[in-house]
Amino acid sequence: MELLAQFGTDRQREKYLEPLLDGRIRSAFAMTEPDVASSDATNIATSIVRDGDEYVVNGRKWFITGAMNPGCAVFIVMGKTDPSAPSHRRQSMILVPRDTPGLTVRRGMTVFGYDDADHGGHAEMIFEDVRVPADHLIGEEGGGFAIAQARLGPGRIHHCMRLIGIAERAVEMMCRRALDRTAFGKPIAQQGVVQDWIAESRVRIEQLRLLVLKTAWLMDTVGNRGAHTEIQAIKIATPATVEWILDKAIQTHGAGGLSQDFPLAAMWAGARSLRFADGPDEVHKRSLAYRELRTYMEDRA
Amino acid sequence: MELLAQFGTDRQREKYLEPLLDGRIRSAFAMTEPDVASSDATNIATSIVRDGDEYVVNGRKWFITGAMNPGCAVFIVMGKTDPSAPSHRRQSMILVPRDTPGLTVRRGMTVFGYDDADHGGHAEMIFEDVRVPADHLIGEEGGGFAIAQARLGPGRIHHCMRLIGIAERAVEMMCRRALDRTAFGKPIAQQGVVQDWIAESRVRIEQLRLLVLKTAWLMDTVGNRGAHTEIQAIKIATPATVEWILDKAIQTHGAGGLSQDFPLAAMWAGARSLRFADGPDEVHKRSLAYRELRTYMEDRA
Amino acid sequence: MELLAQFGTDRQREKYLEPLLDGRIRSAFAMTEPDVASSDATNIATSIVRDGDEYVVNGRKWFITGAMNPGCAVFIVMGKTDPSAPSHRRQSMILVPRDTPGLTVRRGMTVFGYDDADHGGHAEMIFEDVRVPADHLIGEEGGGFAIAQARLGPGRIHHCMRLIGIAERAVEMMCRRALDRTAFGKPIAQQGVVQDWIAESRVRIEQLRLLVLKTAWLMDTVGNRGAHTEIQAIKIATPATVEWILDKAIQTHGAGGLSQDFPLAAMWAGARSLRFADGPDEVHKRSLAYRELRTYMEDRA
């Protein structure tokens, strides 16, 4: 939605943004592909080829969150319009209505056994000669990478803020459980190892929250570009930290913590999957390291 | 089965062991309870009370692996026969046929999002005034804890051996994927961080395998009691190490590694759940530490 | 000095604080004892016994930072005045001039191999029937624990701020070295593992710095008591994080990083020793966990 609001034409907004805002339809963002390392945007293989007044889309996407929901009426698809352009000008984004011939929502993907069906799941989709009017392109040809970048900051901080809420809930559950659960004659809250988990969890959350808050403040004051390092830092730190806290909360709950009787295992799977969001951690770390090194490279020049 | 072969009466063996060996029926072992920390066997709340020629079983069990399979015809249930006995003489084990009135297989438990239905799942079971003939007791009254201990060694090493096989498979998948997958112009096998994961995985498996082999050798030569420290050591080390390796294998596979298209996420959930098998790691560590400390305590006496 | 300014009598300030402020003399704080776990203040064994117009001090202290410097003219000594009082009212603090008979500065202690002689070292001191006038007591009898607590917050945040500066220096050294050092045909700054260290270092410092800043702000606005949780959190997080960063900076420097040619190994020893300052991490974690758990205990009451 934010993407259409910012980059869509008047016609696109009228046709899709208004029903989205009214809650009449839903949308999904289709970027990740099964055959390539999507962290490298130049790898994207789906093609978007101009043919007269239309664009023709061919490719395969997966982990398209929300797409299993039949109310998800339109997709924003990232693909290659010009394979010969400079690497960051090859991609474009286009609107594809769900009922367009050639588009198949093939199946739902699971994440650690969860299909997340009640949130619309994570679909695999096939595009075979899918034709949409040329005015469905968002922004200009070759602008896909830039739009994707613009969308990343807000998307990431949103994920991180939710994970911090999840971590707080996990600590509360861990504390309550540790006070209730008795083993070997005393509440497990009195065991040193459990106390260590609780203390470490609090110490880690406090640090993480402040970094997320600073990042939000930077995005508001100097924009996404100015907050680039911080956006990457929270993307690296948050899922790993919250995954650790959830693991300890699960351990405090015994076998039940793995099951549907508590939300912990499902929250863990969500945190774990965010270590892949917008590329694996490793890609973000490399990029952050380059920025750190650059200062000293300039010194040497 | 091993338990019946070792501790069952002739009649119990004839009635249950033979059809088990013929594959006509299956059995399951019902120990874990939802309301207590089962790591402390004295916590077990299910009651087994003598009433004339019968025992009456009341209680709730969960994570009873295999119980969702309708072919699972008999359960070995751990419960308390004498709450006033010394803590390790309170428990007994008894055979309960599936069709006994009062026994309900209530639902399957998930482990992360997996129901493991094809292996019979992990059931929650309710026992309400379940009556079985007195000769269904295994061993003597108060012998449940000792039988459980006798069963633990072989059970644990079996889990550990399977996990080492899983770890080897994960390393192979990680290597093949790293050679196939290209990002930023070269196979990810050429990235230092991926090489670090592969090397660490190999170094950790080699150490772990040798400890499991030594433990098996000790069990064969000096028995389960003589191998006590090593059995605990592999129980502590194996799930944690293999979980780490599977995490890296998943990371190498991108988002697909989380899904049903690769076995990695399900294997991970299995390794993670073994951190609870026969009590959480923390209980095993404490016990192992006591044994280590005992030598020096004796010095001081 | 801060302690005298806050808790000293006019006479004490005139006699000791003024020459301290003028830089004519130095002082040291003598709390840690070799024979007991000093993290538990009730353990303190040094006795301070009233005898007429004097107090008599007997005991042994070590790791008294600054005491090897002959210019260190006065010690503030923590000891027990009333072993039968409630546990937090047993201790008092007293001023002991260096030249008092019975006081021996016995030897310097090393930290790893460093004697820190240029900063006055870390002395072991013996007090044998050391007599000082009764007016040398700081505050009231039994007030030692409270004074020690009041002193802790500022002391800790000072240590943490210095360690963050050290961490920043370590990252700069790591980056410069990684750009300069060539192995296998390229600067080690291009190795993925080194990039991972740099990125992780930056991500960790940013989180830590914000927590230290928040703690300082809380101390200024709501006081040491209001900032208790945060003061403990930075005490737990800072030495461990900075130790990790220094380890990676050393690794980037090769064997030279261990030596006197770079400040890294000495900085590491300093960070490591702070994991004991005012009690080991484990004590702080336990205390922080209790505070976290208390909220939920009250819910249950």
Add this chain to the structure above:
Amino acid sequence: MELLAQFGTDRQREKYLEPLLDGRIRSAFAMTEPDVASSDATNIATSIVRDGDEYVVNGRKWFITGAMNPGCAVFIVMGKTDPSAPSHRRQSMILVPRDTPGLTVRRGMTVFGYDDADHGGHAEMIFEDVRVPADHLIGEEGGGFAIAQARLGPGRIHHCMRLIGIAERAVEMMCRRALDRTAFGKPIAQQGVVQDWIAESRVRIEQLRLLVLKTAWLMDTVGNRGAHTEIQAIKIATPATVEWILDKAIQTHGAGGLSQDFPLAAMWAGARSLRFADGPDEVHKRSLAYRELRTYMEDRA
């Protein structure tokens, strides 16, 4: 000594090996250089140039263990004889008597503040037009790399065996201290976190020891080349594991654990420095990963 026994000429053995075996003189091995990453043998900058019946050595070495001992009468120096040869045929080794003109033992290097003077220290040495007879070359010109490789296996396993002994001593010290030390009313051996350290230490040592034993057995049965993977594995695993155990033993000892009153801090510095021996861990991990990947590369060919 082993090196001379295996690769020396009769004359070299008579002149140097015999007094070495008699304990009349000592020797040291001079490989590491300050200006290059010595993990990459092709980096070695010291030159050994033939001039008539002599070789002329020029260069700088450091961390030459044992060289500060005046009884260390002869050095085995690694240098470049032919910079234009293939990378592994450029280096040679040569015997240089201590009293040769142009050789200066410049200073001792510290390792975390320790000068290890009683074991002969770690010297920096300068070679300025140092001339030795041509027959002092060990093996053939260009054979230095091969000799260094042949020496590595035995050298590494020797280090690893010593570290395992050190780890066992650390666990014993940790246990005894934990039983002796009282905090908050009970021996710290009863604290869960300390028990966790003890258990983890035992579990890690057991695994490590078996891997070292297997490596020794492989070296005896299939030789250093056949044991290559295992030699690298113990080189990677041992210092890191033992460093972890020593850290916990130090933590159990309080501030005293950092000092000269216990051997723990010095043992820690030794374990830490071995993470650089024969190149940093990172180089060994990369090499081990290549060997693991190679199997699957061949599959693809």
